[in-house]
Each structure stands twice: as C-alpha cells, then as structure tokens.
Amino acid sequence: MRIALLATSLTLALAAPGAASALTATDWVQCVPAEVIPAFPDASPPLAAGDESTIVGAERAQYLDRNLTVFEGDVTLNRGDQWLGTPRLVYDQAKDTYVADGEVRFQDPSIRFRAGHMEGEPGNELTRLDDVTFQIIDLEGNGHARKVVMRGQKGTMRDALYSSCPPEHRQWSFRGNTIRINRETGVGTVTNGALYLGKVPVFYLPWATFPIDERRRSGFLAPTLAVSGANGLDVMVPYYLNLAPNYDATLSARYLGDRGVMYGGEFRYLTEHSSGIFDGTWLPDDDRLGRDRGLVSLEHLTRLSQYWQVRADLNNVSDDRYFEDFGSSLIASSNRLLASNAGLYGRGKYWNASLSAEIWDLNDPVLDSSFEPFRKLPRVQFSWEQPILGNWMVGGLKAEAVAFDHQVKADARRVDLRPYLQLPFEGASWYVRPELAYRLTAYSLDDSLKVNGDKTPIRSLPIASIDAGMFFERPLNMGGTDLIHTIEPRLFYLRVPGNDQTDLPILDTQELTFGYGQLFRTNRFTGADRQSEANQLTFAVTSRLMQTHSGRELITATVGQSFLFSPSRTVLPGQVAAERDLSPLVIELGVNLSDRWTFTSAQHIDVDQGFTELSAFRLQYRFLETGLANLSYRFRANELEQLDGSVLYPVSPSWRLVGRWNYSLRDNSTLEALGGFEWQSCCMAVRLMGRHFVRTREGNSSNEILLELELRGLGAFGRRTGSLLERAILGYDR
Structure with a gap:
C-alpha cells in the first residue's frame, strides 16, 4: 500500500504566503516561537536515508474482503522522514483509495498539521483534508484551512488563514477565501484575500499571485510610504518583471504630492562575460518647477x-x-x-x-x-x-x-612618468625601505593655458625617501589578565629638491587634507601638476596594549610629527608658502577597555602657531542588551565645528526609542535631527520616525515622517528605516 504523504505536506507548506522567503533582518530572539502544534511525542523516528517504503503500524487490522483493509488503534504510517498518525484508516485496494477518520496528525522536517478528516486516491495523486490546522516549522508560521485538496502538482485551500503570531494573539494574519497552488509553475493565486491587523482588515486583495518557491516571478513589490516637506506625500509602488533567467527589470511609479508622478525603472543583466545595471527616473512637468526632471545611469562590466x-x-x-x-x-x-x-x-x-x-x-x-x-x-x-x-x-x-x-x-596634454627603485630590508621586528624615484612631467598646452609664455613646460626632479620602523613588545599581567604591551617607533625621511612649478597649469590637482597618513606620503597633492618640495624627517610612535589570548586592542596611542629642515615652497595658485619648521602634531587615541565603553580621539595641533587645526572625539556606551549612546565632536579650523549625539534606548523587550541630533556650532543650526520609536512583538514590528535635515547647500531644510510595518514571514511595508538608522546611529543593529 502507498499513500501520498509528500504531496500533502507540500500543499500546506507552499500555500503559506512568503513560505519561500528568508526571514527578515529584524531581531526576534526574545520571542518564543508560536508552537501551535508541538512535535508529536509518539511519532516514530525517520527511516534510513534512501528507504522509500511505507511502513504501516496499528493495534488491529481487519481484512473485510480481498480488497478492503481496516486499520484501527494508533494507526501510524512512516515514509522516509514523514510520519502520519490517525485512530482509524480504511484502504480499498481495488479502488486504490483510503479514508482516515478521527484526528489525523502529520509531521516532517518542514511542517506539522492536524486534520479532522483525510482521504485520497494515490493512483490519481489526489488528497483531500478537512478542518486543517498547520504549523510551518522553518518560518514559525501557522494557520488553518476549512478544506485542502491536492491533485498532482496543483492544490486548493478553502477559507485559509496564515500568520506568524500565536492564535491567542493574532496581531496580523493573511486570509483568503480560495488559495490555489501550482508547484509546476511555482505560483500561488489568492482570491478574496485580505491582510488583517488584529481583527481589522486593512488591505483587500480581490485577486493576487505570489511565489511559492525560490523561482523569480513577476509581480508587485512592497510599496514605500513617507511624508516630507520637500515633496509632500511620497508613495512608491514597484513592479518586478522576471524577463529571463539572466535579466530582469523593476518598474516603479512614485507619487509625490507636491510634484506629480515620477516614473522609474531598473534593468539588470548578466551574461557569460558581462553584467550591468541600467536605471533611471523621469518626472514629467514638475508641478513646482514646471519642467521635466530625471536621472539616468549605467554600470557595466565585461570580462x-x-x-x-x-x-x-x-x-x-x-x-x-x-x-x-x-x-x-x-x-x-x-x-x-x-x-x-x-x-x-x-x-x-x-x-x-x-x-x-x-x-x-x-x-x-x-x-x-x-x-x-x-x-x-x-x-x-x-x-x-x-x-x-x-x-x-x-x-x-x-x-x-x-x-x-x-x-x-583651452585643451591640454600631459605625460607623467615616475620610475623608482626600492631596497626592502626587513626582519622579524624591524624594516628599512629606502626608495629612489625620478619624476618627469611634460605638457603640451593651448595658448590660453600657457604660463610665462611656455606651451611645452617640463618638470623633472628626483624623489628620495627612507621608511624605517621597529616593533618592541613585552608581556604584562594586570589584575590577573595576560597582556602584551608594544612600542612601535617609525622614521620617515623625504627629500625632494625645490623646483619652480609656477609655469605649470592646474588641470586636476588639489592639496590633500592633512592627516596621519600625510606624514608618510611623498607628495601632499593629488594629480601630477604639483610635486611638493620636501626636506623633512617624520617621527611617529604607536603603542598598544592588547589581550594575549584574543589579540583585542584595549588601548592604542599614536603620536607623529614631521620636522621640516627647509620650508616647502610648492603651492597652488593664489596660495602663499607657509614658513614653518614643524608639521602639525598628530595625536590619536583609542580606548576599548570593556565591551560597553569605547573612546577614540584625534588631534592635529599647529605647534608653530599655537592653535588646533583639527579636534575630534567619539564616545560610545552600550547598556542593557541592545541599548547604546554615542557622543561625538568634530572641529576643523575655518571649516566646521559640530556636535553629534545619538541614542538607542530599549524601554522594554518590545519598545525601543531612537534619536539623533547633529548640530553645527559654527552656524548655530541643526544639520539633522530624528526621533522615533520601534515596537516589536514576536510576529510584527512598527517603526515611526520623524526627521528634520538640511537638504541644500544654502541651508534649506526639510521635514519628513517615515512609517514602516514589518510582518514576520510576510515582508515589510512603508519606507525602509534601516539604512537611515544605520547611517545616523553608529552601532545600530536591528
């Protein structure tokens, strides 16, 4: 005797909305799974791998005639890793039909269910079940259906409900009068479906399709929703087009209440040797500006x-x-x-x-x-x-x-050559790397670009440097903890002779922002139009305190400065060469003494002039299990001075408050402020954010409200807040 157990389990598992989807990124670890149907304790262990036989067990078996067999009393059927139990089962060999009366129980690694009645025709691959309650194990989803019919690769569920919430607290559920499943095409169809929040229907679907496996399918994606001062109500509805296995497209309509409808599209392609993304947006006749607006881009790679x-x-x-x-x-x-x-x-x-x-x-x-x-x-x-x-x-x-x-x-041509030789001497705890280079740069300029009347200026000069460092370490024991203390001195000498470069045009060259890495560069400019003159010695030392067993750095301190034997006269047009004997003193500190406290700091001090060029620090404190607070300060002379604070405060296992304030002390204005809350249960989450931010270079600001609803096992709706919070709050993790 053979009974189609496999088809039955797939009917229920695949009918659940989102059954083929991975769990969302939300952290649900504090929740106990909604075990509507716990594992059956009397279920037999799975059969050996490769054993496709069906084993029937019962307290009694009656052969009423040559073709009719009745099994009674704890009837069980095992096939592979599938198990079915029922009080009574009647099998008609002549008709190749079976009927299971009483409570029918079934389980395999993916699903468990109970049914009030089950019958089938194995030869026709037909199975019928009544009053089904099911538990999908992988998704921790559950639900029920009044009737399930499976014929071959196609199935139908009547009056079905699916949710990842426990039955006594159905915070959300998806219900459909009829759900049809086609495993050949990988598509499910629902008619008269609705999404419920609690007992209230919030979204009605007269007809819709959804995927039931990993195959891509065309269809609508979750919409996004926001409200902003710049655009008004902002609603975007994307539609995914599965055009072929190696290329697809996403089309979108974005309604902007104050501007009109913006259309968007993204086309992705992948061939044996090429891949790329072509996308764009188009807003016809912006209601505010009265003209068409848009963006188009292409990313392409061919090997x-x-x-x-x-x-x-x-x-x-x-x-x-x-x-x-x-x-x-x-x-x-x-x-x-x-x-x-x-x-x-x-x-x-x-x-x-x-x-x-x-x-x-x-x-x-x-x-x-x-x-x-x-x-x-x-x-x-x-x-x-x-x-x-x-x-x-x-x-x-x-x-x-x-x-x-x-x-x-005017136009110009430039050739830049830099051959070099290095001698890399090094040992286990030291290195010395002398380098000799020669830089030749030649131009061909149109008349309006020539300087001092020369259309073909040439610059040539040697560049010599020596980079040397050592590593010292010693073991320590502090408070019973084994530590390693290191001292890492480094010397860098750079010699570039002076060269009058005022006759060279500036085509693509800028001066780099000063930082620790600049102490060890051979040129403080980008591009080839300027090569900085130098006769300087840089001394830096880094010291670390690390845990021996893990290598974790508890304290890291770095100090570095360049001693200028002669001032550099290489400048950009409009600049005046600085007469200085020392570079800014660079001091960096990192402290990470515990899992809760982290502190970093950077200071650039102009010793010659006696003022601070850059000052920055960041302090982070982690509390409770998921709480954190950040405070940072940034100052750069004549450019910016800002305070930035953010917090993620877990009020309870279900409630978290989030906030950030980024303030410009120089301009006495708020650059960005946001605040809101997250609420989540075992099966759904709601995030509501209010945000104020500067959106133009002139300082014009905008306000927006973002709402996101996430249903476990089904997906997220509304504006995605994750990327915003990850950018705004250092250490944020859902």
Whole structure:
C-alpha cells in the first residue's frame, strides 16, 4: 500500500504566503516561537536515508474482503522522514483509495498539521483534508484551512488563514477565501484575500499571485510610504518583471504630492562575460518647477580575458537641484560633481594598465561651467612593480598620459612618468625601505593655458625617501589578565629638491587634507601638476596594549610629527608658502577597555602657531542588551565645528526609542535631527520616525515622517528605516 504523504505536506507548506522567503533582518530572539502544534511525542523516528517504503503500524487490522483493509488503534504510517498518525484508516485496494477518520496528525522536517478528516486516491495523486490546522516549522508560521485538496502538482485551500503570531494573539494574519497552488509553475493565486491587523482588515486583495518557491516571478513589490516637506506625500509602488533567467527589470511609479508622478525603472543583466545595471527616473512637468526632471545611469562590466575587462559607470542628471529635491541627506545634495567614466582595464602579476575616459557634470546652481573639472579624453595609465636581483631590490614604474578637454577653457596634454627603485630590508621586528624615484612631467598646452609664455613646460626632479620602523613588545599581567604591551617607533625621511612649478597649469590637482597618513606620503597633492618640495624627517610612535589570548586592542596611542629642515615652497595658485619648521602634531587615541565603553580621539595641533587645526572625539556606551549612546565632536579650523549625539534606548523587550541630533556650532543650526520609536512583538514590528535635515547647500531644510510595518514571514511595508538608522546611529543593529 502507498499513500501520498509528500504531496500533502507540500500543499500546506507552499500555500503559506512568503513560505519561500528568508526571514527578515529584524531581531526576534526574545520571542518564543508560536508552537501551535508541538512535535508529536509518539511519532516514530525517520527511516534510513534512501528507504522509500511505507511502513504501516496499528493495534488491529481487519481484512473485510480481498480488497478492503481496516486499520484501527494508533494507526501510524512512516515514509522516509514523514510520519502520519490517525485512530482509524480504511484502504480499498481495488479502488486504490483510503479514508482516515478521527484526528489525523502529520509531521516532517518542514511542517506539522492536524486534520479532522483525510482521504485520497494515490493512483490519481489526489488528497483531500478537512478542518486543517498547520504549523510551518522553518518560518514559525501557522494557520488553518476549512478544506485542502491536492491533485498532482496543483492544490486548493478553502477559507485559509496564515500568520506568524500565536492564535491567542493574532496581531496580523493573511486570509483568503480560495488559495490555489501550482508547484509546476511555482505560483500561488489568492482570491478574496485580505491582510488583517488584529481583527481589522486593512488591505483587500480581490485577486493576487505570489511565489511559492525560490523561482523569480513577476509581480508587485512592497510599496514605500513617507511624508516630507520637500515633496509632500511620497508613495512608491514597484513592479518586478522576471524577463529571463539572466535579466530582469523593476518598474516603479512614485507619487509625490507636491510634484506629480515620477516614473522609474531598473534593468539588470548578466551574461557569460558581462553584467550591468541600467536605471533611471523621469518626472514629467514638475508641478513646482514646471519642467521635466530625471536621472539616468549605467554600470557595466565585461570580462574580456583573465587579464582584461571593460568597465563603465555613466551618469546624467537633468538639473543641478535634482539631488537636493529627491536625495535623502545633505551628503547626497552637497555632491557638486557627478562623474562618468568608462575604460579598458588590465591587471597582471606585476602590472596594471588602463585606457579610460572621464567626464564631469557640475551639480551646483551657483557655479558656472568654468568651474567644471577638465574632462580626461582619454586617460592612459600604466604601473609596474617587480622584484629584481632576487628579493634584494624592487623596480617599478608609474606612468600616465592624459588629454584634457574643457567646454570653456583651452585643451591640454600631459605625460607623467615616475620610475623608482626600492631596497626592502626587513626582519622579524624591524624594516628599512629606502626608495629612489625620478619624476618627469611634460605638457603640451593651448595658448590660453600657457604660463610665462611656455606651451611645452617640463618638470623633472628626483624623489628620495627612507621608511624605517621597529616593533618592541613585552608581556604584562594586570589584575590577573595576560597582556602584551608594544612600542612601535617609525622614521620617515623625504627629500625632494625645490623646483619652480609656477609655469605649470592646474588641470586636476588639489592639496590633500592633512592627516596621519600625510606624514608618510611623498607628495601632499593629488594629480601630477604639483610635486611638493620636501626636506623633512617624520617621527611617529604607536603603542598598544592588547589581550594575549584574543589579540583585542584595549588601548592604542599614536603620536607623529614631521620636522621640516627647509620650508616647502610648492603651492597652488593664489596660495602663499607657509614658513614653518614643524608639521602639525598628530595625536590619536583609542580606548576599548570593556565591551560597553569605547573612546577614540584625534588631534592635529599647529605647534608653530599655537592653535588646533583639527579636534575630534567619539564616545560610545552600550547598556542593557541592545541599548547604546554615542557622543561625538568634530572641529576643523575655518571649516566646521559640530556636535553629534545619538541614542538607542530599549524601554522594554518590545519598545525601543531612537534619536539623533547633529548640530553645527559654527552656524548655530541643526544639520539633522530624528526621533522615533520601534515596537516589536514576536510576529510584527512598527517603526515611526520623524526627521528634520538640511537638504541644500544654502541651508534649506526639510521635514519628513517615515512609517514602516514589518510582518514576520510576510515582508515589510512603508519606507525602509534601516539604512537611515544605520547611517545616523553608529552601532545600530536591528
């Protein structure tokens, strides 16, 4: 005798909405799973792997005639890892039918259920169940159905309910008059369905489809919802198109109450050698500005061989206020330049090469096109580094050739070559790395770019440096804890002779922001238009206190400074060379004495002038199980001075308060403030946030309200708050 147990279990497991979905990221660990149907204690252990036989056990068996068999008294059936129990089962061999009366119990690794009645026709792959209550183990979901019918790969559930909440506290549930399952296509269909919060229907679905396995399916995705001062009511409804196994698309309609409807699309593709994403947005006739607005971008990668690939990152925006109006942070709106680049890139064991093009869109309504960076059409780069003479010497070359183009300014060409030799001497606790390089930079300039009447200026100069360091350590024991204390001194000498570079144009060069890493660089400028003059010795020392068994750093302190034997006269146009004997003193400190307290600090002190160029600290305190508080201060002379505080406070296992305040002391204004709460139970979560933030470079601010509803095992609805909180609150984790 054979009975279709497998089909029955799949009918119920796949009918649950979201059964094929992974659990959401929300931390539900404090919740006890809703065990509507606990494991049956009298269930037999699974059969041996590969055993496909069906074993029937019963207290009594009656053969009423040649074809009819009645099993009574704790009837059990085992097949593989599936088990079924019922008080009475009648099997008709002639008709190939069976009927199970009384309470029917079933379990396998994925599902458990109880039913009031079960009958089937194994030869026709037909199973019927009445009054079914089920528990889906992997999703910890549960529900019931008045009737379940399964025929082959297709099934139907009548008057069905699914939820991840316990029955006595149905905070949410999904109900449908009819749910049809097709395992061949991997699609379920619901008619007269509704989403309930408590006993209140909040969303009605007269007809809808949903996936029941991992196969991708076209359909609507969860909508997002927000309210902001810049755009009014903000609702976006995305629709996913599964076009082929290797490419798909997502279309969206975003209703902006104060602007109109913005249409969006994203197309993804993947071939044997290529992949990419093409997306864009279009807002026809913005109600506020009276013109079309949008953004289009393309990311592409093609692998030509083991060594070569083509990459492209192309972007275009309709206007210079787009990111201010539709971005979600001051960082997005303050990006004045939108870059596009494409090229051929190669990489081998000892070399890197590229042929690329790079253009820029100026995204600033205040500046005109003369402030736009030069386009690089094209840019050729090559670098090589390889040991020579065994491991005693390393030889290398960095080379670049660029043709510069500009809408307003004249054009230029530049070649920059930097061959070098290194002698890497090192031992277990020391290293000495002398390096000698020679930099040659040549230009071909149009008339309006030439300086001092020279259209083909050339700069050539040697660069010599020695980098040396040592590592000292000793064991310590403090309070019964084994520790390691290290002292790591480092010396770096740099010599670059003076060279008058005032006849060289500035094509793509800027001065780097000073930091600890600058103490050990051979050039304080980006690009090739300036090579800083130097005759200096840098001394730095780092000391660490670490746990011996884990390597965890409890305290890290670093001090560094450069001693300038002669001042650098290399500056950008409009700057005046500083007469100084010392670089700013860099002091960095990190303290991590416990799992709860963390402190970091950085100071840049101008010893010559007697003032602080940079000061920053951050203090974090973790309390209870999930609570944390952050406080930071940032100061950079003549640029910014800010306070930033944030907190995540668990009021109870279900309630958490969140907040952040980022304040500019220099401008006496709030850059960003947000506050709200999270509430979660064992099966659902609600997040409500209010936010005030600066969205334009002129300081214009906006307010918005974000609401997110997350139903365990089903998905999230509303504006996603996770990425916002992760950015705003250091250490935030759902």
